[in-house]
Amino acid sequence: MWSDIMRVLALLLGVKAACILLVSSLSGTGAVNNSGRWWGIVNVASSANLLTNTKHVQLALDPSLALLSRRQRRLVRQNPGILPAIAAGLHSAIKECKWQFRSRRWNCPTSQTPTVFGKIVNRGCRETAFVFAITSAGVTHAVARSCSEGSIESCTCDYRRRGPGGTDWHWGGCSDNVEFGRMFGREFVDSSERGRDLRYLANLHNNEAGRMTVSSEMRQECKCHGMSGSCTIRTCWMRLPSFRVVGDVLKDRFDGASRVVYANKGSNRASHRTEPRHLQPENPAHKLPSARDLVYFEKSPNFCSFNGKTGTVGTSGRTCNSSSPALDGCELLCCGRGYKSHIEKVTERCHCTFHWCCHVSCLNCTSTQTLHQCL
Ligand SMILES: *[C@@H]1O[C@H](CO)[C@@H](O)[C@H](O)[C@H]1NC(C)=O
Ligand SMILES: *[C@@H]1O[C@H](CO)[C@@H](O)[C@H](O)[C@H]1NC(C)=O
Ligand SMILES: *[C@@H]1O[C@H](CO)[C@@H](O)[C@H](O)[C@H]1NC(C)=O
Secondary structure (H helix, E strand, C coil): CHHHHHHHHHHHHHHHHHHHHHHHHHHCCCCCCCCCHHHHHHHHHCCHHHHHCCCHHHHHHCHHHHHCCHHHHHHHHHCCCHHHHHHHHHHHHHHHHHHHCCCCCCCCCCCCCCCCCHHHHHCCCHHHHHHHHHHHHHHHHHHHHHHHHCCCCCCCCECCCCEECCCCEEECCCECCHHHHHHHHHHHCHHHCCCCCHHHHHHHHHHHHHHHHHHHCCEEEEEEECHHHCCCEEEEEEECCCHHHHHHHHHHHHHCCEEEEEECCCCCHHHHHHCCCEEEECCCCCCCCCCCCCEECCCCCCCCCCECCCCECCCCCCEEECCCCCCCEHHHHCCCCCEEEEEEEEEEEEEEEEECCCEEEEEEEEEEEEEEEEC
16 A cells, blocks of 8 residues: 555656756756745645545645645654644635735735745745735644644643643633744745745745744733632633734834845855855845845736736736725726626615514515726
């Protein structure tokens, strides 16, 4: 059985290795770029099979696991039950990205292709930074939660917080295991990134910013004990933030992202080898970005029109708000191209009455509403 599986895997990997060799020899750089490739597993994740079946054999046969690096597959094998968590984290990240950007020109488009987010991930603009940060946060969040729910064999609740806490409370109970989530994220998510260049440093920085956001938004939750709810003593533990909170914080960091360049002090080879490579603000007058800030190194395209080369889909056909002066307004969203309007009938339940006992009857009310769409 195993030898069959290995053969299938070897075949898949062999084919891919050949493609990569071809591409890299054509481009002449020799660099293999796996950036964010693991996102491709989100497509398998939608098949119920993956979400319910955590048997290694089944997983190994799933061809989309070939999107994972050898190291990532090993991590999945070593942590039974973790793949559904990774996939769920990715799903939340995609959902959150679309929500946060719903009224902007770039509205986090995704597709069924293995790259999921399209060509934006090979750039270095703010949107790229957000995609890396939110997906990395998604994995840490989902893994930390799955640990405390007991669905990953290699981790549990975080029980390090025990014993005395304050005057009228103590640590106890099951804290979400964000430490495991962060550690696993560093191993799994970051291992997709290769190289030593600006892009590599920026992607890793944004991955870490995503993980830090999850852990810094953890909150203490408590339960009262004592005679008839007198709350003389409380037991407290640490709970993950909702993923919406993570998305909100990262969206703020997107708005305040720092533009960075590669710090190349000490251009001679010897010091190059010992100096850790790092980023510095493009404008020397700016502060060094903190570990929680998102970083980018390239101006965003305007995302106005379709461009197959850069992979932007454009805003044609998007619904806009004719009375909004903001980004979702027709003027800005349609990039000045104008919009067309049409009237739509909307039928809603209305005038509902409650009948004893127990049903509700409603009338159907029809109203019209004007929709605007960018040309
Ligand atoms: C790898 O990254 C480069 C940018 O450095 C990009 O142009 C190229 O399309 C990427 N390759 C793949 C296969 O994603
Ligand atoms: C459109 O924008 C206006 C002004 O910002 C706002 O009051 C209104 O709720 C928006 N309509 C929709 C459907 O979002
Ligand atoms: C309202 O519309 C639904 C179908 O859209 C229909 O089944 C229902 O009977 C209607 N109710 C009334 C009170 O007309």
